Amino acid sequence: xxxxxxxxxxxxxTKEYEYGFYTNIESDTFPKGLNEDIVRAISKKKNEPExxxxxxxxxxxxWEKMEEPEWANVHYEKPDFQAISYYSAxxxxxxxxxxxxxxxxxxxxxxxxxxxxxxxxKLQNVAVDIVVxxxxxxxxxxxxxxxxxIIFMPISEAIQEHPELVxxxxxxxxxKTDNFYAALNSAVFTDGSFCYIPKGVRCPMELSxxxxxxxxxxxxxxxxxxxxxxxxxxxxxxxxxxxxxxENQLHAAVVELIALNDAEIKYSTVQNWYPGNAEGxxxxxxxxxxxxxxxxxxxxxxxxxxxxxxxxxxxxSCILKGNNSVGEFYSIAVTNNFQQAxxxxxxxxxxxxxxxTIISKGISAGKSQNSYRGLVQIGSxxxxxxxxxxxxxxxxxxxxxxHTFPYIEAKNKSAQIEHEATTSKIGEDQIFYCNxxxxxxxxxxxxxxxxxxxxxxxxxxxxxxxxxxxxLEISLEGSVG
Amino acid sequence: MLKINxxxxxxxDKEILxxxxxxxxxxxxxxxxxxxxxGKSTLAAVIAGKEEFEVTKGNVVLDGEDLVDDxxxxxxxxxxxxxxxxxxxxxxxxxxxFMKTAIxxxxxxxxxxxxxxxxxxxxxxxxxxxxxxxxxxxxRSLNEGFSGxxxxxxxxxxxxxxxxxxxxxxxxxxGLDIDALRIVANGxxxxxxxxxxxxxxxxxxxxxxxIVPDFVHVLHNGRIVKSGGKELALELEEKxxxxxxxxxxx
Numbered sequence: 001x002x003x004x005x006x007x008x009x010x011x012x013x014t015k016e017y018e019y020g021f022y023t024n025i026e027s028d029t030f031p032k033g034l035n036e037d038i039v040r041a042i043s044k045k046k047n048e049p050e051x052x053x054x055x056x057x058x059x060x061x062x063w064e065k066m067e068e069p070e071w072a073n074v075h076y077e078k079p080d081f082q083a084i085s086y087y088s089a090x091x092x093x094x095x096x097x098x099x100x101x102x103x104x105x106x107x108x109x110x111x112x113x114x115x116x117x118x119x120x121x122k123l124q125n126v127a128v129d130i131v132v133x134x135x136x137x138x139x140x141x142x143x144x145x146x147x148x149x150i151i152f153m154p155i156s157e158a159i160q161e162h163p164e165l166v167x168x169x170x171x172x173x174x175x176k177t178d179n180f181y182a183a184l185n186s187a188v189f190t191d192g193s194f195c196y197i198p199k200g201v202r203c204p205m206e207l208s209x210x211x212x213x214x215x216x217x218x219x220x221x222x223x224x225x226x227x228x229x230x231x232x233x234x235x236x237x238x239x240x241x242x243x244x245x246x247e248n249q250l251h252a253a254v255v256e257l258i259a260l261n262d263a264e265i266k267y268s269t270v271q272n273w274y275p276g277n278a279e280g281x282x283x284x285x286x287x288x289x290x291x292x293x294x295x296x297x298x299x300x301x302x303x304x305x306x307x308x309x310x311x312x313x314x315x316x317s318c319i320l321k322g323n324n325s326v327g328e329f330y331s332i333a334v335t336n337n338f339q340q341a342x343x344x345x346x347x348x349x350x351x352x353x354x355x356x357t358i359i360s361k362g363i364s365a366g367k368s369q370n371s372y373r374g375l376v377q378i379g380s381x382x383x384x385x386x387x388x389x390x391x392x393x394x395x396x397x398x399x400x401x402x403h404t405f406p407y408i409e410a411k412n413k414s415a416q417i418e419h420e421a422t423t424s425k426i427g428e429d430q431i432f433y434c435n436x437x438x439x440x441x442x443x444x445x446x447x448x449x450x451x452x453x454x455x456x457x458x459x460x461x462x463x464x465x466x467x468x469x470x471x472l473e474i475s476l477e478g479s480v481g
Numbered sequence: 482m483l484k485i486n487x488x489x490x491x492x493x494d495k496e497i498l499x500x501x502x503x504x505x506x507x508x509x510x511x512x513x514x515x516x517x518x519x520g521k522s523t524l525a526a527v528i529a530g531k532e533e534f535e536v537t538k539g540n541v542v543l544d545g546e547d548l549v550d551d552x553x554x555x556x557x558x559x560x561x562x563x564x565x566x567x568x569x570x571x572x573x574x575x576x577x578x579f580m581k582t583a584i585x586x587x588x589x590x591x592x593x594x595x596x597x598x599x600x601x602x603x604x605x606x607x608x609x610x611x612x613x614x615x616x617x618x619x620x621r622s623l624n625e626g627f628s629g630x631x632x633x634x635x636x637x638x639x640x641x642x643x644x645x646x647x648x649x650x651x652x653x654x655x656g657l658d659i660d661a662l663r664i665v666a667n668g669x670x671x672x673x674x675x676x677x678x679x680x681x682x683x684x685x686x687x688x689x690x691x692i693v694p695d696f697v698h699v700l701h702n703g704r705i706v707k708s709g710g711k712e713l714a715l716e717l718e719e720k721x722x723x724x725x726x727x728x729x730x731x
Contacts, residue, residue, distance in 0.1 A: 427569070429569050432532075433571075437579070443586060447574055451571055451574035451622070454573040
């Protein structure tokens with residue numbers, strides 16, 4: 001079959017970002033713009049109790065007085081917050097229905113996303129919550145989890161069914177006043193996941209949320225709250241994709257993790273929002289606040305593979321409040337073409353004998369800019385705090401940039417802080433060496449990048465490590481000419 | 482097997498190979514010697530297809546096929562192997578993983594399925610034993626922190642795994658002490674057969690005491706100026722390269 005040039009071009013374009021499709025699902029979308037009425041309308045749409053409505057309004061009033069931060073090493077046209085629709089829901093979504101009742105178009109979309117909501121995930125032992133635009137559309141395995149007392153549901157449902165938990169914890173780690181985007185999210189968040197693991201329970205499967213922006217002209221503002229009660233354990237994964245669009249879409253999420261005494265939370269992200277095209281047009285603005293708090297002997301581990309988004313602004317952090325608590329941050333951030341990423345972490349040591357580890361791997365290609373920004377803060381009462389940070393940058397080509405901004409603030413003399421950083425470039429010699437062994441250039445780059453990222457990839461749950469590896473390959477395709 | 486005809490190659494308009502003619506048959510070992518800057522390593526790189534060198538004239542024919550327009554990986558798939566003078570480090574990629582990728586990419590090019598994992602492991606074990614390589618070595622990152630001897634031994638291990646038709650050993654003896662040299666040379670001798678051929682590129686005669694060549698060629702200013710049997714290497718050792726240089730001028 002002979003291809004026309006146009007067809008071929010199209011196929012190549014879709015290969016660049018394979019999740020760039022748009023599913024035509026009838027949706028219920030609010031008019032553009034943001035004011036108190038819109039905030040009230042979101043709350044009403046969700047049937048929320050009054051305390052929640054008030055909480056949102058308070059956040060909105062705080063946000064109105066705030067200014068968008070400019071300190072990050074990224075340059076972009078600021079979004080017009082009045083030109084965004086703050087609520088969009090697929091009309092046929094109803095999380096209480098069983099999967100057979102789900103709109104076939106939605107199911108087709110899951111299939112394209114590679115999420116088989118039923119059998120496949122059962123085999124892999126992963127429970128999935130799927131958020132399309134503003135609402136959660138399907139949550140699997142609720143029953144199995146409920147037997148152990150685990151609550152895993154859309155946050156909108158949790159507000160209805162477990163208000164005491166939501167009220168107690170929401171906003172305690174990332175307060176409404178925290179920053180511009182967190183305040184915005186607090187006012188307008190529409191859905192997200194909620195998870196509670198009871199005392200002493202080890203969650204028997206990976207919990208996973210899949211976020212998808214589908215509608216044009218909308219933003220996604222989801223909120224995730226994970227509470228691991230004393231001596232419990234949970235591993236949580238989130239994945240994100242969006243259609244390819246010429247416009248910039250805003251994603252401003254808040255994730256709060258609470259690890260009570262002796263609990264452990266492992267939170268992994270594979271972020272693949274649409275990065276914009278090769279000329280830097282379109283793509284998602286990913287402005288996210290993620291933070292966890294550790295009580296005594298608790299541990300929080302953040303692992304992220306960031307390959308998408310036009311602009312990323314994201315610092316998954318740990319407040320090591322309890323004695324002997326542990327914080328970890330493992331990150332791979334890939335930027336290609338015109339992508340910009342300013343990402344890193346904050347490790348706030350407050351308790352005694354607290355320990356943190358930061359391993360950051362930045363890979364820059366094309367004309368992209370990739371910055372690591374990290375804060376290690378040792379409080380005056382944090383005796384014997386320890387931190388180890390390692391920031392490695394890998395450059396491909398001559399037009400990209402890698403930047404490292406480490407901040408260290410130690411108020412206790414017993415602290416031990418180590419920081420290591422390296423910058424390297426994929427050399428022609430390395431590529432020729434691989435070529436000579438029969439490995440072509442694309443595969444050689446994938447091999448070198450995987451080797452470079454190995455320490456972080458190893459931290460991902462097995463099923464997702466493979467997915468993440470493939471993603472790295474796709475993101476860097478065609479980046480060496 | 483290999484036929485090089487009037488090969489000219491240059492880098493940045495500077496001609497380095499200046500009309501090389503060479504024929505290598507299956508089962509033969511050829512040594513290429515010559516002073517520094519005579520073009521020895523360039524010849525190896527050009528046969529392997531390194532892009533910075535431009536072939537301006539002539540051809541390199543392997544089993545009747547001209548390789549000049551082939552990408553380096555295609556030449557590798559056809560059985561050309563280069564043992565590097567300075568093997569490159571690839572952090573985070575284990576020797577085993579690297580070999581697995583190389584073998585499966587070559588199989589893919591030939592339309593074959595990936596080699597089953599158990600077969601791969603068996604092959605790795607076999608070759609490692611043959612070359613007396615410690616298994617721990619195979620899980621280390623490729624060439625990272627390897628000693629000079631380990632790097633060269635690793636090159637020969639890769640040669641054993643890939644079973645090339647034509648192996649070119651570029652200054653394999655440089656940086657090796659006598660024990661390491663003996664181990665590496667023994668490895669090459671074990672891999673020699675009537676179906677493959679080896680080109681040994683070296684500055685000194687020392688390596689040729691262990692890997693005995695059938696033919697010795699002397700390269701000077703990008704041309705082969707003298708060819709002979711193994712005794713030519715000894716003569717060179719005794720008289721030095723000036724003798725050849727003078728002769729070439731005449």
